[in-house]
Amino acid sequence: xxxxxxxxxxxxxxxxxxxxxxxxxxxxxxxxxxxxxxxxxxxxxxxxxxxxxxxxxxxxxxxxxxxxxxxxxxxxxxxxxxxxxxxxxxxxxxxxxxxxxxxxxxxxxxxxxxxxxxxxxxxxxxxxxxxxxxxxxxxxxxxxxxxxxxxxxxxxxxxxxxxxxxxxxxxxxxxxxxxxxxxxxxxxxxxxxxxxxxxxxxxxxxxxxxxxxxxxxxxxxxxxxxxxxxxxxxxxxxxxx
Amino acid sequence: xxxxxxxxxxxxxxxxxxxxxxxxxxxxxxxxxxxxxxxxxxxxxxxxxxxxxxxxxxxxxxxxxxxxxxxxxxxxxxxxxxxxxxxxxxxxxxxxxxxxxxxxxxxxxxxxxxxxxxxxxxxxxxxxxxxxxxxxxxxxxxxxxxxxxxxxxxxxxxxxxxxxxxxxxxxxxxxxxxxxxxxxxxxxxxxxxxxxxxxxxxxxxxxxxxxxxxxxxxxxxxxxxxxxxxxxxxxxxxxxxxxxxxxxxxxxxxxxxxxxxxxxxxxxxxxxxxxxxxxxxxxxxxxxxxxxxxxxxxxxxxxxxxxxxxxxxxxxxxxxx
Numbered sequence: 001x002x003x004x005x006x007x008x009x010x011x012x013x014x015x016x017x018x019x020x021x022x023x024x025x026x027x028x029x030x031x032x033x034x035x036x037x038x039x040x041x042x043x044x045x046x047x048x049x050x051x052x053x054x055x056x057x058x059x060x061x062x063x064x065x066x067x068x069x070x071x072x073x074x075x076x077x078x079x080x081x082x083x084x085x086x087x088x089x090x091x092x093x094x095x096x097x098x099x100x101x102x103x104x105x106x107x108x109x110x111x112x113x114x115x116x117x118x119x120x121x122x123x124x125x126x127x128x129x130x131x132x133x134x135x136x137x138x139x140x141x142x143x144x145x146x147x148x149x150x151x152x153x154x155x156x157x158x159x160x161x162x163x164x165x166x167x168x169x170x171x172x173x174x175x176x177x178x179x180x181x182x183x184x185x186x187x188x189x190x191x192x193x194x195x196x197x198x199x200x201x202x203x204x205x206x207x208x209x210x211x212x213x214x215x216x217x218x219x220x221x222x223x224x225x226x227x228x229x230x231x232x233x234x235x236x237x238x239x240x241x
Numbered sequence: 242x243x244x245x246x247x248x249x250x251x252x253x254x255x256x257x258x259x260x261x262x263x264x265x266x267x268x269x270x271x272x273x274x275x276x277x278x279x280x281x282x283x284x285x286x287x288x289x290x291x292x293x294x295x296x297x298x299x300x301x302x303x304x305x306x307x308x309x310x311x312x313x314x315x316x317x318x319x320x321x322x323x324x325x326x327x328x329x330x331x332x333x334x335x336x337x338x339x340x341x342x343x344x345x346x347x348x349x350x351x352x353x354x355x356x357x358x359x360x361x362x363x364x365x366x367x368x369x370x371x372x373x374x375x376x377x378x379x380x381x382x383x384x385x386x387x388x389x390x391x392x393x394x395x396x397x398x399x400x401x402x403x404x405x406x407x408x409x410x411x412x413x414x415x416x417x418x419x420x421x422x423x424x425x426x427x428x429x430x431x432x433x434x435x436x437x438x439x440x441x442x443x444x445x446x447x448x449x450x451x452x453x454x455x456x457x458x459x460x461x462x463x464x465x466x467x468x469x470x471x472x473x474x475x476x477x478x479x480x481x482x483x484x485x486x487x488x489x490x491x492x493x494x495x496x497x498x499x500x501x502x503x504x505x506x507x508x509x510x511x512x513x514x515x516x517x518x519x520x521x522x523x524x525x526x527x528x529x530x531x532x533x534x535x536x537x538x539x540x541x542x543x544x545x546x547x548x549x550x551x552x553x554x555x556x557x558x559x560x561x562x
Contacts, residue, residue, distance in 0.1 A: 044408070070410040077404070085401040088394075095391075096398055100410025103395045110389065136468070152409075 013038055013049075013216045020160070020194065024223075025186055025207035028196045031239055035216040036196045040162050043194070045069045056159065070100045074153035076146070076166040083149030086138035090129060090148065093137055094118050097152030121151060125181065143174035147181060154185050161186065163195040167202070179206065200232035212238060246489045248366050250482030251373025252434040253453070255380055257461065257481040258474060259306075259427035260454030262384075265473075267400040267420045269317075272328030272451055274428050276335030277309040279447040281429025282436035283342040289353045299356060299433045306429020307422045309335055314418030332447075339444055346444040355437040369438060376434065380427065381474045388470040396420055428454070449502045456509040457484040463515055484508070 013035050020026065028036045041047040043054060045066040053060045061069055077083050084093050095109045115133055122130040125147050129140075137145060146166060153161060163182065167175040183206050186193050197203050203210055210227050212220035212235075220238065222230065256278065263271035281302035288298035309331055316327035340346070357368040387393045398406045399416040407413050428450070436442045461480020465472060491504050 065412070066407040067410050067412045070408055075408050082402070082404050083408070085398045085405055087401045088398060092394060092398075095394060096406070096409045096411075103391060103409075103411045104415070105391045106387075107391055108389055109391045109394050 013042065016052075016216070016218060018211070018218060018221075020192060022192055023190055024209050025191075025193045026195065026209045026211055027203035027207045028194060028211050028213060029198070029200070029203050029235065030213035034213045036213050037164060038216070039213065040075075040164050040194065040196060043160070044073055044075055044162055067100075067103075072159040073162060074156060074158040074160075075162045075164065076149050076153045078165040078168050080142045080145035080149060080169060083152065084137045084145050087136060089134050089136055090122075090140075091115060091118055091133040093148065093152060094121070094155065097155045100156050121155075125151065143170050143178065146170060146174075146178055150178065150182060150185065154189060154191060157189060157191075159192060161191045161193040163193065165196050165198065168198065182206070200235050203235070204230060204232060214239075242489055242493065243486065244366050244370070246485040247482055248369035248373055249438075250485040251370060251377055251478075252438055253431055253457070253485060254373070254377045254478045254481040255427040255434070256431035256450065256454050257457040257477045257484075258380060258384065259424040259431070260451070261458050261473070261477045262420055262424040262427070264455065264458060265400075266397055267417060267424075269324045269400075269417075269420075270328070270451075270455075271310075271313065271421065271424065272325065273309055273313045273331045273335075273421070273425050274328075274451040274454055275447040275449075276332035276339070277306040277425040277429045277447075278432035278450045279339050279442065279444060280309055280335050280342075281306045281432035282442040282446055283339045283348070283444075284429070285433035286348050286350060286436050286442035287342050287344075289350060289355075290348065295354055295356045295359070295437065299430070299437070302433030303426045303430045306432070307426035309429070310421035310423070310425025311418060313425070314421035317421070318414035318417050336444070343442060343444065347441060348443075349441040350437070355440075356434070357437070372434075376430070377478060380430075381471075381478070384474055385471050393470075449505055452502075452505045452509050453484065456505060456512055457481045459509070459512040459516075460484050460487070463512060 016039065028039070030036050038047060042049050045061070045064060045068075049062055052062065054062045056069075056072055061072075075083070085096070088096075091114070092109075095114070118133055119130040122133075127144050127147060129144060129148065132140075137148065140148065146169070150166065166182070167178050170178060179202055182195075185191070193207070195207065204227075208227065209223035210220070210230065211218055256274070260271070260274060263269045284305040285295075285298040285302035288301055289295060293301070312334075313324075313327045313331040316322045316330060317324045320327075322330065357365070357372050360368045360371055363371070388397070395406065395411045396416050396419065398409070399411060399413045400420070403413050406416070432446070435446070457480040458477060459480070460483050461476035461478070462473075464483060465476035465479050467473060467476070487508055488501065488504065492498070492501075496504060
């Protein structure tokens with residue numbers, strides 16, 4: 001994927017050029033207002049880019065809508081409420097996430113054996129959600145909602161998974177659980193992932209590549225061995241530069 | 242009296258279901274109602290006067306409303322006009338359209354056969370009720386089936402969480418336009434039926450319909466609660482009938498017809514307040530029960546602590562004897 005010269009009016013992103021390889025798990029770090037979220041939003045299509053291109057498997061999607069891009073991309077938002085429909089039940093949310101095409105089809109969405117399948121999916125979360133398929137999502141806790149969001153985002157096996165500080169609103173323990181779950185799913189499904197985080201330890205612990213964004217530009221891009229050598233103090237030091 | 246409000250309620254029910262779709266499912270207060278209701282009436286009556294059958298005319302009334310809703314949907318989603326304003330714009334525009342369709346502000350039917358005339362020659366109220374049941378039955382079954390499809394789920398998701406819906410591949414603009422369209426189609430269908438029942442179409446018949454619709458939605462939800470879509474649709478039917486009944490009672494108390502509009506407004510205010518007050522009372526009652534259980538528990542503890550006062554006092558106050 002390329003994002004050459006992506007920029008918008010306030011010039012949040014300038015001359016960003018990034019190639020994401022298949023199977024990459026990228027941690028995105030940077031100070032507030034650096035443009036991390038803007039970068040993710042531009043990729044997802046929530047924000048329009050004024051110039052440049054976003055190539056997804058050699059196809060430029062820069063002019064395409066969020067819903068079109070969702071065939072290849074999934075997102076987990078920072079706010080647990082954003083990623084799920086609160087009035088709908090757990091099962092209905094999962095149906096929505098299951099397939100991002102044919103969303104206006106006139107086929108019944110309650111398919112035979114579907115509930116059992118969802119139960120199997122939810123069991124490994126160990127949150128008791130498998131017994132609450134009919135519960136409206138608004139009655140779940142923040143951690144449960146976020147775990148569900150994550151599961152939903154990976155259900156359609158996206159080519160690119162975008163995580164926007166998805167553990168920031170959770171308590172330390174839940175945050176760790178969700179992070180472990182993320183790592184597990186990403187590794188199992190071999191998902192290409194971009195994750196924004198403010199936790200240096202998470203940025204270092206997870207993923208094979210680390211990118212630092214400052215003033216709308218990529219100032220650090222390390223992967224593999226080089227990334228292993230970094231430590232969190234070194235990283236915080238780089239924020240000042 | 243009850244029988245006649247039952248019949249009238251059944252004819253108003255499509256409007257209530259239409260308002261329910263925008264107001265509850267899509268979470269949009271849609272003022273197009275005030276324009277699409279007389280649009281349906283105008284279309285139907287004009288077509289009937291020009292020799293069309295009541296069936297075609299009613300169907301075209303429905304289609305006319307769909308068009309009105311479609312326009313509001315485009316204004317809202319594609320032109321990014323706030324939904325409230327979009328509704329007002331379409332409503333205002335439709336006033337002129339309705340005048341053109343009717344040619345004058347009030348068009349009476351002459352000898353044309355209305356839908357109820359195709360039924361066996363029962364009493365008028367019976368005919369109205371039977372026709373109402375047939376039509377609302379079709380509407381509720383069709384909508385129930387629609388909400389069981391992926392399309393219906395997408396529509397509900399869009400109204401609930403737009404961000405999440407588009408992130409899951411739903412074209413939310415399309416869904417909102419679709420919602421506006423069927424909603425106003427149903428509202429116009431109601432207008433068409435009421436006009437046939439009254440025997441005329443009038444340019445002013447849309448005034449206050451949004452208040453009637455919203456009040457009926459809320460009344461229905463007060464009397465019939467549930468999460469399943471079938472129960473919610475049936476609640477709308479109940480709301481429509483009860484609302485008519487409330488108005489009939491008010492009229493029976495001696496209010497002149499001119500006061501109907503202010504009565505509608507007052508009823509709406511009351512039904513908005515009822516659930517709030519009821520929730521407050523319920524919470525207070527449950528809190529009371531909870532607190533009384535709590536103090537009972539404390540009393541038990543006090544009894545226990547009295548039995549061994551020295552120990553407690555000694556440990557807590559540090560005053561060791």
